[in-house]
Amino acid sequence: MASSSPLPPPAASPAAAAAWRRAGHHLHDDRGPAVATLDLDSPSLGICLAGRAAGEPAMLLGLALGGAPHLVDHWIRGGDVTAVYESNDTRQLRTLAMWRLQPASAGRQAWVLVLSAQTALLETMADVSVVSRVHGDLVLHAAGGEGRRDFVAGATGGTTAALLVRLPAEDVSRRDGQRSLLLAVHPEDRGELTASASAGLFDIGCRLFPTPLEKGVLLRSRMLAAVGPTADDTTWAAEIVEEFAASPPLLST
8 A cells, every 4th residue: 555654663562561582683572382582683584483403493484585684773662673775776675574573362472574675866766575485284274365364274375364284293493292383464565475495495485565656655465384293273363464554554553
């Protein structure tokens, strides 16, 4: 979505009790079943979930900004960590990313990424993507249209508004049984997730802001990632997607 508003810091998260633990530019989320970290100097990695036996963590809600972006500012408000990146290319793109902790309950843990983009040029291409990489045994996708809450198995390669990945049994990050990962883009943003698989490794991407961006215009989009028990994953995933779709518009949060 686009707005002519300036680029203000997003309002603080309603879940005031949730908070990132900070060590320089490294952030830690120790609230739930997954140990999550975020390195503001490496936005392409996004939120990393530690624990695979092979030593390779799941990477969620990373940023593919292009143009060798560099961190120019950041701040933390409880459960919200906001970072400002500027591209080192001809687009002169300024991107603001806010990773927000969502309330953790019933063995679930969730994060929302709010992404904004502006440019100092009269017109440029933003062309920003959100990327995730995770090992998994099975991918379920949300059916299209009004049935998007119904997760069904299907081949990768298509597009959808939400994906549910069942993590492999050997993933030692699961402290209380097998777990599943949900990724979703807000329906108002008209984004689509794509997934490709190779040897049990899923690369999931969502291209945002594919249209030209004009000076003075603000682009914003939202994505969500959540981890929870595999036993009832289609149920809790549907609930989270429904709550996410009903969340207040960006300019009022």
